[in-house]
Structure formats: structure tokens, C-alpha cells
Amino acid sequence: MADKKKSVLLEIKDLKIEGYTGEEWVPIIKGVDLTLHKGEVMGLIGESGAGKSTIGAAAMGYARDGTRISGGSIEFDGMELTTASESERRALRGKRIAYVAQSAAASFNPAHKIIDQHTEAPLHYRIQKRLEAQEDAMELYERLRLPNPKEIGFRYPHQVSGGQLQRAMTAMAMACRPDLIIFDEPTTALDVTTQIEVLAAIRDIVDQFDTAAIYITHDLAVVAQMADTIKVLLKGDEVEEAPTEEMLSNPKEDYTKSLWAVRSFQRPQKARPKDATPLISVQNVDAAYTGGVKVLDDVSFDIYEGMTVAVVGESGSGKSTTARVITGLLPPSNGQVLFKGEPLPASYLDRSKDQLRQSQMIYQMADTALNPKVRIADIIGRPAQFYSGLEGAALKARVDELLDLIELEPSQYYNRYPPELSGGQKQRIGIARALAAEPTFIICDEVTSALDQLVAEGILRLLDRLQNELNLAYMFITHDLATVRSIADEVVVMQHGKVVEQGPKDVMFKPPHHPYTDLLLSSVPEMDPNWLTTLLEERGVDNVGESADV
Amino acid sequence: MSVFVITYFGLLIATSCAAAYWNQRGPFLTLFSLTLVSFVLGIVGGAGALRFVAIAAGMIAFAAGISYAFREFLVLITSHNLSKEIKTAPLTASFGMFVIFTYAVAGIFAPWIAPYGESEVISSAFAPADENMLLGADQLGRDMFSRIIYGARNTVGLALLATVAAFLMGAFAGLLAATKGGWFDQVLGRIADIIMSIPSLIFALLMLSIFGPQVIVIIVAVAIIYAPRVFRLTRAVAGNVVVMDYIEAAKLRGEKTWYLIRREILPNSTAPLIAEFGLEFCFVFLLVAGLSFLGLGVQPPTADWGSMVRENATLISFGEITPLIPAAAIALLTVAVNFVVDWMLFRSSGLKEQ
Known part of the structure; x- marks a missing residue:
């Protein structure tokens, strides 16, 4: 858990973003504040259309096509991003702010080897020489518990599994040791069993390098494992924000409570009819x-x-x-x-x-x-x-x-x-x-x-x-x-x-x-913020790293 | 310093000042750089060069004006949904539509528009233009203008028929191949390969020498040449649609192939097909004109742009532009169709202006 007394890394004040519908500009984000300290992980949750990803992109000073930042300020480590020039903002991206997208398979270029894509940013910013960068990549692969860290980078994206690719992408985001990483639903497309490894890997590496992160997801149980604080969004507005433990045990707003209660639906179980022919x-x-x-x-x-x-x-x-x-x-x-x-x-x-x-x-x-x-x-x-x-x-x-x-x-x-x-x-x-x-x-x-x-x-x-x-x-x-x-x-x-x-x-x-049912059952994230830690201890960390590659 | 030169520069400077005053960056840069270029041009080429620039600019402005007016006209007369689409059309596209519209009018009402008959000899060979004959006479003394008008009907009509035939064959085969798959797809694909491997002009020449240069032979031969391209495109587009879950749902419902093609696949592949239609039309048009130029296409005395270029070609050596007029007619239509097709491709590809 991050030290709350650390200096402020990212400060977003009264951010307003509009989107173009083809006829007029309509507000997407209606004045959201966000403060992120160095080394802190913040979870952004909400339904689709809540503006989670838009805020994530805005943290890099980026407004997607058809959207514009219409008001407010985004201050990253003392630099105002809304008024900065495009080249100043571009100099931050990849180097000081990195982004991990939902679908690693769609975000890697299938025509280049993983390690070549990994070393692109360090080489571009002249932080490392090619060989240094490659060695560094292998070290990161090892830390993220990818199998054959020395060799896996020389494969093409389609030659590794989805979970491995997502971890390789996290490694890539780490390449320049950024101050802030934005994770945009990094595990949504993965199976529960694979998800665990990616979550564990992300959490460890963020901890090790003391990187701040914005973790965007719609899965509460996942965000409970990852974040220090949680911010709940609804239709471009903030609902509430609180430290993870407090948010889970004592949500204040009705909307947050309804999100928490979703998994409670359960219908009575029916028994198999006797002496009937199966349909x-x-x-x-x-x-x-x-x-x-x-x-x-x-x-x-x-x-x-x-x-x-x-x-x-x-x-x-x-x-x-x-x-x-x-x-x-x-x-x-x-x-x-x-x-x-x-x-x-x-x-x-x-x-x-x-x-x-x-x-x-x-x-x-x-x-x-x-x-x-x-x-x-x-x-x-x-x-x-x-x-x-x-x-x-x-x-x-x-x-x-x-x-x-x-x-x-x-x-x-x-x-x-x-x-x-x-x-x-x-x-x-x-x-x-x-x-x-x-x-x-x-x-x-x-x-x-x-x-x-x-x-x-x-x-x-x-x-x-x-x-x-x-x-x-x-x-x-x-x-x-x-x-x-x-x-x-x-x-x-x-x-x-x-x-x-x-x-x-x-x-x-x-x-x-x-044993397989057991693995499946225990892999389902639970609301308890210590669930992942406990589970990893029970299984033994190394064991988890390998189970996806079976 | 003639009055013309003074007005010319006065107008340029005044408009560029106005553009700068109202913060119109693009127009200002264009106008003012044109002013600077005109200084040099005026010194080197004299008033004649400036006059040429003025006429060219006037023509572009005229075309732009017509395109703009034509687009507004279309917006007003079409239904709500259609007019919304047309509003987004760039000026080039509405210029293209205007040209196509003009050609269509010329082709359809040829007998009423043309002052003389298609093969009516009214003067001496290669007579220059006068009040009777807008564009002069051809090598037999027929009115060039009337023949251009009739040519629109013959050449464009022929090309249109051939394209439609190629499309019917190619699109139907492509849709069927994508839906059925398996050996049926393979057989059709190989047939298409075979046709595509024969050089198109040689194939057309062969067909025309065997069956004689009749209109129906031209249409069928050209349709066969172009059908494989349509087949390939349709199959590729439909191939992306058949893998969709809604096709699987329809198949599991027990729907027949014809329903799948008509109701599920076709509505999702029309946009690229329409664009392709425009593109193919240009190629077919050029091939038909080329065949006529070689003397194997439409036979005299029927007016046809391709053969008109050939028949009057000798005039080029005398510095006359008469043979270039039918050539220009071909070029203008091709460009116009491409303008419209570009716009349609832009729309169907889902690109939005940044």
C-alpha cells in the first residue's frame, strides 16, 4: 500500500470532456476531480459509458477522436497538460506515462517481435542502447513470471497465449520506468484462471517500482485487489471516492450499494425430475x-x-x-x-x-x-x-x-x-x-x-x-x-x-x-481486498505463474 | 499596362486583403501566393499568361459554383434521409454528380438536343466551327457537336449495359460462392482465375473477330472480362459477412441460400459493391472506347467517342483540337464518376474527418 504522504503526481480538477455526435457537442465527463500520489493505485469503476476510459486517456492529456477537453485542468508532476503543446505531451507518453490496453492481442503489432516493440520506447527516447534495452526487457519478463524470459520476447504476438501477452504488455509499459501507468480493463478479456496471474504480476511490479497507476475496470472484486483508493463513476460524474477497505465495507451512495449487491441474485435450485426422458x-x-x-x-x-x-x-x-x-x-x-x-x-x-x-x-x-x-x-x-x-x-x-x-x-x-x-x-x-x-x-x-x-x-x-x-x-x-x-x-x-x-x-x-474445479472456483475474485494475497500464499507464488501455460 | 492587368492585380490584392482581415488563413495564402506568382508570370509571359490564369480560375470558380448549387438543389428535392447524406458530400462529388446528370440528359434526349442527325453530312470535310456547327465538322463533313451528343447515348449506354451485365454475373456468382463454400467456391474461383489470366484486350479482340463486331458481342465479351473482378470483390466482402453469428442463426433456423443472400448478406455488402460499380464502369468505358479506337467496337456510321478520336486523329498534325473533344468527353466522365465513387468509398469505409 502506498504512502499517502507522498507528493502529488497527477491532479485533475473539474475536468470536462465533450463528444461530437455528428450534430452537436454533448458532455461525456461533467467535471471530475482526481488526485493521485506517487506510487498510489487508484481504481476507476463504473458501467460502460461512465467515462472511465475517457478519464484514463485524459490523464495522458489525450482526447480521443471525436472528443475534446472543454474545461478543467490536468496537472502531471507540475506540468499543465491541457495547455501543453502536442510535442510536449508526446514526450511524456511511453516515457513517463504508459498505457496498457484491454486487448493485448489487438494492441500488439502482429508483424513485429514482442521484444522489438518493447524496446521501441527506450530506443526512441535514447534511454538505453538496443542490447541494454533487450536485457532489461528479459529482466522484466522474468519479474512478471513469463516462461522462458530469455526467449519469449523473440516470438511474435500470435505465438504466445493471451495471458502472457497481457503480461508482456505490462512489461512493455514498464520499459521506461514510467511514473504512471494507466491500465484499461487489462484482464476483462481473460479467463479467471489466467486473470489471477496477470493481476498478481501487475500488482507486484507496480509495487516493486513504486509506480502510480490508474486501474480501470467494471469488476469490483478485481479492483478491490489492486487499488488503494476506489472512485466510482456514473455517466461522467463522480459518485464517490474512498480508500478501498472503507469503500467495500461501508459504501455511502445508493448507486455504489447497488453495484455491490449485483452478485447477490440467486434463484432456487431445481432437482432433476425422476423417471423422465432427458430433453x-x-x-x-x-x-x-x-x-x-x-x-x-x-x-x-x-x-x-x-x-x-x-x-x-x-x-x-x-x-x-x-x-x-x-x-x-x-x-x-x-x-x-x-x-x-x-x-x-x-x-x-x-x-x-x-x-x-x-x-x-x-x-x-x-x-x-x-x-x-x-x-x-x-x-x-x-x-x-x-x-x-x-x-x-x-x-x-x-x-x-x-x-x-x-x-x-x-x-x-x-x-x-x-x-x-x-x-x-x-x-x-x-x-x-x-x-x-x-x-x-x-x-x-x-x-x-x-x-x-x-x-x-x-x-x-x-x-x-x-x-x-x-x-x-x-x-x-x-x-x-x-x-x-x-x-x-x-x-x-x-x-x-x-x-x-x-x-x-x-x-x-x-x-x-x-482439482480443476477447485482451481476454477478458487480463481474467482472475491470482494475481500486480501483475497489475492491469501490465495497466492496458499498456492505458492511460483505455482500460479505456470498454471496458465499448461 | 492595360485595363485588364490593372483589374487583375487590383482584384487579387483586394480579395487577399479581405481574406486576411476575416482571418481566412487558407484562402489568404492561396490568393496572395497567386498574386506573387502572377508578378513573375506577368513579366515572363505578358498579359496573355495572366489572361490564361484568369480564365482557368474563372472556370474552376464556375465549376465550384455549379457544384455547390447542384448540391443544394439535390438537398432540397430529395427525401429527408437522403438529403442528410448529400449534405456531407464534398464539392468534387457534387461536381461529379452534375457531370453524370448532364451526360445522362444528353444521352437520353439526344435526338432532341442534337441539331443534326448522327450520320447526316452537312458540310465539307473538317470544316471549321461556325454558327451552325458549334465544334466544326468531322472527316466526312458531319456535325461534330451532334455526334458528341449521340456518342453519349451510344458509348455510355453500351458501357453501362456491359457493366451491369458484368455485375449481375460477378456479384451473383460471388455471393453464391461465399455462401455455399467448399468445392463450389473452388470451381468458381478457378474459372475466374482462368478468365483473369487472359489479357483483356486480346480476349475482346478474339471474341470480336470470331463473332463479328456486333453490339451484343461487345457487351457479352466485356461483361465476361470484368465479371471475375466483381466476383472476387463480392466474394471477399460477403466472406466477411457469412462468418457473422446472425448468418449462423439464420442457417440454424433452416433458411434457404437465396434468403440468406437476399436478406442477410446483400444489405451488408451493398456499399462497397456500389463503389466498385462506379470504378468498374470507368474501366469498361475505357475498354469500349479503346475497342472502338481500334476499329472493332461500335461500327460506323454510329457515333461513338472512341472511333471519333480515331477518325479525326489526322487533324492533330494540323494543330486542331477537334479529335481531342471526344477524348475530353471520355476523360471528364471518368473523372466525374471517380469523384462520386471516392465519396461513396469514403462513406462506406466509415472514415470520419478528423
């Missing part, structure tokens, strides 16, 4: 993609009517592939899928219209799941028209009914297009499209992982209500165990294409666990 039965399925890489190995589980089965595992464990086998997009090389006891044809092309209608899918990215050039009314109306042959007034009535069902006002959304909607609204439209087919079984593929916690909770409650009203069965694919806890009846844990453990939720969340 969907996956039996001994093997599957491989072209090229012969086996991705599923002897996967079997059952889903009963009206129940939710959560399939969990890190990325690459075969969760989504299982969904592709069930929908018939990827015919299995061995085994079969039964629907109400009847085998389903392996490929969706051979399935009857009614078989297709019975199982529907909701996707992770609502952006790519809804055709941006089609009206909402047609997106939802098409399955109803296609399967039930509804036309004209009957079709419109059905669309209205579906929009009502997903809690959106029909008259307002009927004629709009997907790009005009927010993430949560788009996901609701995705749900309505699945419901329009009147299915009995819905596959939900990471439906909440692209959403803010508050919005995600709304979606989970909606799905739960629909399940009760329409007696739907869900296969819920997720890597987020908090979601599993709130909505699942049964849990299937997958790793490397195999089912490692399955059973009712209450049994699964109680020890003894399979």
Missing part, C-alpha cells in the same frame, strides 16, 4: 475440426426439461464446440445427440424444420448476432413467420408480444435497427429472436460476459423469469462462476475437451472438488 442427451460425443485436431473427447451429459445446465471451463475447453455439436453445425465424429430420446441427425442440414425450431441459440456478442441492416421487427418476426407462417397483423401482434416479454416497449423498438440499441437491449432482442421460434431448449453462449454487471444481472433475471413462464431448458455456457452460482441447476465442468466433473450445483460447489 437433450449428449452421448459419448467425440468431435474434431478439419485437420484432425480432436476438440471433444467422450463428452456425455443430459439436460432435462425446464432446467438449466451450466457448462463451465476456460477458453479452449470445448464448451462452445459442444454447443456446435448439439446444434448440428459440427457433426460429431463419434457418439450422438438425443432429443426426447430420439437421435437427432448429425448435421443441421438434415434436421426437420420442427427439430430446428425446438432448439435455439443466444450468442455472446449481440453485435454480430443481429443483422445491423434489418429492422428489429423483422429480426424478431422472421422466425415466427418462418416456423408458424404468421403474416400481417398476426405477425405484428406476435412481435409486440415478444417485445413485451423481454420488457421493451414495442412501439419504441419496432422500427429501429440494432446499431441504435445499447448492449443490454441488443442482448434482449437476441433472446426475443430465440423465443420467437417457440423452442423448448435454448443454448446461451456466454450471453452475459460482454455486458456490465448491472445489465448482466437484468438479463439473468429475465432468462430466469422466461424459464419459469415458458418451461424452457437452458444450456448455459460460461466461464464466470458467479453466473453459474446464480442461475444453474446442474453444472458440467470441462477441461481440454473432456468433462472432468458434473452434478447438481449444491454438490458441485461443496468440497471435495476435482
